Structure formats: C-alpha cells, structure tokens
Amino acid sequence: MQNLGYLKESTSQTAGPYVHIGLAPGAAGFKTFDSELGQVIAPEGVAGTRVRIEGLVIDGLGAPVKDVLIEVWQADASGIYPHPEDPRAADCAKGFRGWGRVISDFDTGLFAFDTIKPGPTAGRGRAVQAPHISLWLVSRGINIGLNTRMYFPEDSDLHKADPILNSIEQVVRRQTLIAVQTAPNTYRFDIRLQGEGETVFIDV
Amino acid sequence: MKPAEFYMRDRTIHPPAYDRGYKTSVARSPQLPLLTIQQTASEITGPTFGHNDFGPLDNDLTMNFQHGDMPVGERMVLHGRVLDENARPVPNTLVEIWQANASGRYRHKKDAYLGALDPNFGGCGRTMTDESGYYFFRTIKPGPYPWLNYVNSWRPRHIHVSVFGTAFCQRLITQLYFEGDPLIPLCPIVQTIPDPDAVQRLIAVLDMNASVPMDCLAYRFDIVLRGRRSTLFENRLEGN
Numbered sequence: 001m002q003n004l005g006y007l008k009e010s011t012s013q014t015a016g017p018y019v020h021i022g023l024a025p026g027a028a029g030f031k032t033f034d035s036e037l038g039q040v041i042a043p044e045g046v047a048g049t050r051v052r053i054e055g056l057v058i059d060g061l062g063a064p065v066k067d068v069l070i071e072v073w074q075a076d077a078s079g080i081y082p083h084p085e086d087p088r089a090a091d092c093a094k095g096f097r098g099w100g101r102v103i104s105d106f107d108t109g110l111f112a113f114d115t116i117k118p119g120p121t122a123g124r125g126r127a128v129q130a131p132h133i134s135l136w137l138v139s140r141g142i143n144i145g146l147n148t149r150m151y152f153p154e155d156s157d158l159h160k161a162d163p164i165l166n167s168i169e170q171v172v173r174r175q176t177l178i179a180v181q182t183a184p185n186t187y188r189f190d191i192r193l194q195g196e197g198e199t200v201f202i203d204v
Numbered sequence: 205m206k207p208a209e210f211y212m213r214d215r216t217i218h219p220p221a222y223d224r225g226y227k228t229s230v231a232r233s234p235q236l237p238l239l240t241i242q243q244t245a246s247e248i249t250g251p252t253f254g255h256n257d258f259g260p261l262d263n264d265l266t267m268n269f270q271h272g273d274m275p276v277g278e279r280m281v282l283h284g285r286v287l288d289e290n291a292r293p294v295p296n297t298l299v300e301i302w303q304a305n306a307s308g309r310y311r312h313k314k315d316a317y318l319g320a321l322d323p324n325f326g327g328c329g330r331t332m333t334d335e336s337g338y339y340f341f342r343t344i345k346p347g348p349y350p351w352l353n354y355v356n357s358w359r360p361r362h363i364h365v366s367v368f369g370t371a372f373c374q375r376l377i378t379q380l381y382f383e384g385d386p387l388i389p390l391c392p393i394v395q396t397i398p399d400p401d402a403v404q405r406l407i408a409v410l411d412m413n414a415s416v417p418m419d420c421l422a423y424r425f426d427i428v429l430r431g432r433r434s435t436l437f438e439n440r441l442e443g444n
Contacts, residue, residue, distance in 0.1 A: 022302025083249035099251035141228030143219035
C-alpha cells in the first residue's frame, strides 16, 4: 500500500511549573529580553470599550491553580482579527494586537487582564458569533493546552444565535462560558478544570 | 469566511488530560468530553510576530544572560525545521524555549533544587523561523533533575518548546528529549504519551554535521504543527 506522506503533529507535553521562564521571564524573577511578548493586547487609544477581566482557574478539589499561564486571542471592537486571513484585516484597529499572555498570581491564583471588548465576529456561512475572547490554558498537570472561550453577559440576545454556545448540548453548561459583570466594565471569569460546574473546553 | 480549516487533531498521539501516573494531572484534568466544533475565524487566525520583536541574542542562551563568563555545561546547537502535517515549512513563526541549566536547576523563584544556579545562564530563548521554516538556538545541554511525583522520579534532560504556527488552533507546547538518555522511558511525564512512536518523535538526534568543531555539538529537532485542508473553490482545489 502507498504512504500518504502526511507527517504526524508533534505530541504535546505539559508546560510544567516553570513555564514562566520561557514565556514570562519577568514573573520567573529575571530579565533577559528587552521586551516580553503578550503584555499589551490593546494599547491605550485603540477604539473600543476598555474592559478588565479577572478570575481564577480552579482545580477539581476547589483549589486555585497558581501556576497557570493563559493566552488570549480576540478580535477588535469591529470584530476584525489582526490576521491576514481575516477578509477585513486592512480595517483592523491600528496598533491592536489581539493576543496576550496572562499569568495567575503565585500566592492567590488570581489572574487579570485589560483589553477592549471585541465586536461580533464572522462565523461559518452567514452565522455571527457573539463577542468572545478565546483562551488557551497551560500549566503543570495540564498535558495538552485547554481551549475555551469567554463571552460577555450583556450580550444575551446574541448568545441565542451564537453557533458555538448553541452547540453545547447541555444548556446549563453554556453558562460556564459567560463571564459575570462585577463593576462597570469589569468582569469575573472563573474557569473550573474539573467537577461541578466544569468549564466547557473546546476541541478546536 | 473562505480560508480552510485545519485537520482534526489526532488525539491518539497526545497524552490524555488525566493520567494517574502523572499525579498533578489528576485534579487538573477535565472529566467531560471536549466540545466538538467546526472551526471559525477565531480558530484559524492567530497572532503574528515580526522579526523586529526580537533582540540579536534572543536565540543564544549561552550569551543572553551572561554576567562576565560563559555558562558551564555542554555547549550545543539546537536546530531544525517547523513543518505542518502536509510536510510544508511554516515560515516566520515564533519558537520559544526554556530549560534548566547544566545542573538541572531552573532560574525560577519556585525552584529550590540543590543543583547550583549558574550566574551566567538564564534559560530562555526565542526566535522566528526563516522562509524555509528553519530555526536554531545555541544553548547548554540541560541536566536531569528530581521531582516529587514518586519519591525518586527524575526528569530526563529536556528542553521545553513553544510554537505558534499561523492559527490559534495550532498552538503547541511540547518538550524535546535527547538521544540515548536512559531516563526517558522512566519518566512519568513521558509515560503520559500513549503512542511509543510519538515518544520517539520527541527525541532530538545528535547531528555531527551541524556541530561546530572545537565549539559545540548539535542536536536536530523538527517540529510538526497541524496541517490544513485544501478548499474546493469554484471547482478547483486551493491551497495546494
């Protein structure tokens, strides 16, 4: 039989407890690079409503995960991704990065990041996706990065038409992807790795 | 949106979230199945980086934390290509590495291992692949070190590798091991990988042709990211 010749994806291994050395050396306690990547998702002055998102990643025993690293990826306020394959990329907000790295506090486990609220983005076909931020979690004990999404609570009408939220068969679990507003433009988004209220993780 | 999806991830070559033998995974592993979706713009786009984001020593770990002297340990080049499942190079993508020093000690406020810190070694590097998907680093071969999984668990020598590709769904972190290391089959983290061939693909190979005489040895490590479907567009295949 012939061989199709495809390669196999490299196998994932845990990022381990010292992920910060590579991806956020300042947090590990030293400086090597002139600038660390992923510190600013949306610089001041980029159009859009500035928001702050805080939360905990919680393990199956209810304990905060204090060594997690989260990467976030989102569209700008007009729903445009700063990427050449977004057909509207030329109109993306100037200076908008859309990507950032967030680490939890080593003592409390709390994470927080500042950005702008994304706009609705194009889904498949004519579908529209409600505003959301994509997240990717890695840490010690996580063997392959976990993907999920965070939606905004004030968009409940758009949630009814969001193809990803609607594809979650158990309706009650959809809530695990929707942040809670705790103050003006401030949201709480806790991620539960396991057990009661387990966050929906996505096979992207 | 027209651009094509990426191939379904083959989960049989990746470790499961839950592995009893790697104890930390027990309480950090989702129990419910992952949500299956068809990819959208959110998955097939991803961050881009420019060569201007980097300094000239960012990929030389023997130099980028120097405080007057060379770090101790076996000097080495780590090099290879980033490819996709279609065996095409992935150009201009970010590769980041981090590792312990020659004593097996990490420069991290949470690492308290007996092995000595090296005042001339930080342990992180980053670079972009070139137009043909090629990358290289210069570094020190990391040492093995103990960790409390079982009472006498040791990590084989390894370097952590983080790669982006062009899409957020290609994001990957892995670890590379070294040819001939007897600790590889004993390691509970290596043992999370269900497929023995997949373990072999994480082992970097001594590459004498790329070594630098009287300077350093070289190890070769190719990285493979998810590949992408062709789209049938106006009755012809695109993306091939």
